[in-house]
Amino acid sequence: MEKLQALRGMVDLLPEQTALWQRIEKTAQSHFKRGAVNEIRTPLLEATELFSRGIGEATDVVGKEMYSFLDRGQRNCTLRPEGTASVVRACIQHGLLSQGSQKFWYSGPMFRYERPQAGRQRQFHQIGVEFLGFDDPRSDIETIALAWDLLQDLGLKKINLELNSLGDLEDRILFRKSLVNWLSERVDLLDEDSKDRLNKNPLRILDSKNPKTQLLLKEAPTLNEALSSKSKERFDVVQAGLNQMGIPFQLNPCLVRGLDYYSHTAFEITSNELGAQATICGGGRYDGLVEQLGGPSSSGVGWALGMERLALLISTIKPTSENERAKFYVVSRGKKAETNALTIARNLRLKKHIVEIDLTRAAFSKQLKRADKSGAKWAIIIGDSEAEQRKMILKDMRCSNAEISKEELITEEILLNRFA
RNA sequence: GCGGGCGUCGCCAAGUGGUUAAGGCAGCGGCUUGUGGCGCCGCUAUUCGGGGGUUCGAAUCCCCUCGCUCGCCCCA
Known part of the structure; x- marks a missing residue:
């Protein structure tokens, strides 16, 4: 008889684990409450189009990692691979942005069809925050501080905040052009993946892990140089704010992130105690997304943190009080x-x-x-x-x-x- | 999708061609027919992820397959 077991990448959380998870959730909720951030719950299942339009056709998430299928009414459905697109959709659908800016948090399972490894499952869980309708760079600072304080409160001492600015759309178009030009003259020196990306998504070459490519990139034009003075100014405000709060960060000019909707501030919080999947929290600004999904022109900033990775880092804490x-x-x-x-x-x-x-x-x-x-x-x-x-x-x-x-x-x- | 490692009881784990598959933890029963941390005794794998092959004989060798795991890719 065939042994019945959970599908690959789908993990049971036993009572020993759930105690820890509850602690994390409770801590997070306490921070959200203090920040006057409201919970939003959206469906796990959405129209596939929401993600292909929101996250970007060329991204790996959309291209090869989605759990998509036709339902009985022949609708193309997808188990959500991330939370931001759904939150934005809900905001547009219910006209929430016409009531002013909104601060949301959410928590729940996400699905991506990948090979599981340490800190990565097919069904995984994220806690996330989305601030919609806020253009002021102070909202970048506030969201980052929220994530940072929450992680500190959970006892994580050895974590790093990495920061970059992707500029606005014009900055990126300009930069893309100069990067592609520069790299095209040196195609022979690139690894296979990067060659492939040169056409599809050249910015992603920046965070290639290939050491040769990284060495080459040291000579390449940088995103920072390509920023307009306005974008630069904005980025300075974010940095100054973090400095004033005493939140340590490192600039990482190669931090580009894999989802198309990011602009200006991009950040990751990483730990080097996690193995290959080091990012526990990632996010940034996504000013074009609302409009791209059919809403009013509106800005947004947010992040998501991975519960499994967080739980891995805190797993030493005694479970039952x-x-x-x-x-x-x-x-x-x-x-x-x-x-x-x-x-x-x-x-x-x-x-x-x-x-x-x-x-x-x-x-x-x-x-x-x-x-x-x-x-x-x-x-x-x-x-x-x-x-x-x-x-x-x-x-x-x-x-x-x-x-x-x-x-x-x-x-x-x-x-x-x-x-x- | 591509690499590496691994798969013996619920958990940890010995065994690397000869047959009774150690041991520990947990569980159950008893010593204590109605009273708790210790101790002692007993029970719990016709079977070694699954299938096929080699052999007089396989958990131990070979092939296939499934699963887990780590890494690449990518992301939380």
Whole structure:
């Protein structure tokens, strides 16, 4: 018989992991709340066209990584490979931008059909932020600071912020021309991938990992030189803002990012403790996107961070805290006792206590062993004789010595009063 | 899509051609027929990812296949 298992690249998160994930989500939400950023939830499934138009036909994400299929109505659908396009679509659809600028956060699964490796799955999860309708470079600074502070709060000390400016559309067209010209005279020195990109997407050559290509690029014209004075000024404001906040960053003139919609500020937060997939958070400005998707001319800036990669970095943190453990562990034997036990557990829970109940019918010694292991502070023991008297034994499990630990016979009423 | 590594019980793991597939953890049962951290005893893989082949004999050798994993590509 064929073993049934999850599809490649689809990962189960077991309780040991979910505790950590909840911690991350809780921390992030706390930062969003303080920043007056509102949650938005959009569908996992969208029209394929949203992504091909938004992210760009020539990108790898659209070209070879999308989970696309025809639904029963012959509509071309795609499981979202990223969050920004959906958020922008929702904004346009509901006319939110006519109500002024918007600050959003989202969280959820994304899908890309790639070979899985460390820090990369086919279904992965992102927490992201999108600020729409903000043109001021201070919004770049605010979003970056939000990401930075959130990661600091999670205890990540050894992370790097890399920063670049892609300029506006005109800057990039100019730069592309000069880069292509320069590289065309040196095609022989390029690696295969880069040769391919020379026509398709020349800017991407900049972040080639091929060492020879990188060496060559040191002589090449840089994006920075191609920026208009206006773009340069804007970039200066962003840098000055980060400096003033004491957020350290490194300029990386080769940081271009793979999605077509980025302009001006582009940034990545990386860690060198992650293996090959070092980026835990990436984002930037995307001023043309709203209009490109059929909305009003409007600017935007945002980022997304990878939950799996974040979880990898924080995985050393202890998962279960003291107050998440059960306060009571209910043990019972005998027909009447067992049903009484269930009711008592429920009544304690209605009083907001954390209660674990043993449903095994094993010997008391066995059940109490589990009570001990569970870390519960109190055991409630109900056998036939207690059930007859409508009482129970309350046993203090905090004492490590079983012989001298306190226990007493009490009624449910007394119990509920005492722990009210 | 292309490379490298790996696949023995829920988890970790010995075994590298001879047959009873070690051991540890976890789980279950018992010592303690109604009472917890220790200890002791017992149970838990007709089977070594799957299929085929070589051989008197294979978890151990060969072929195919599936899966996992790391890397390339790319991104979070």
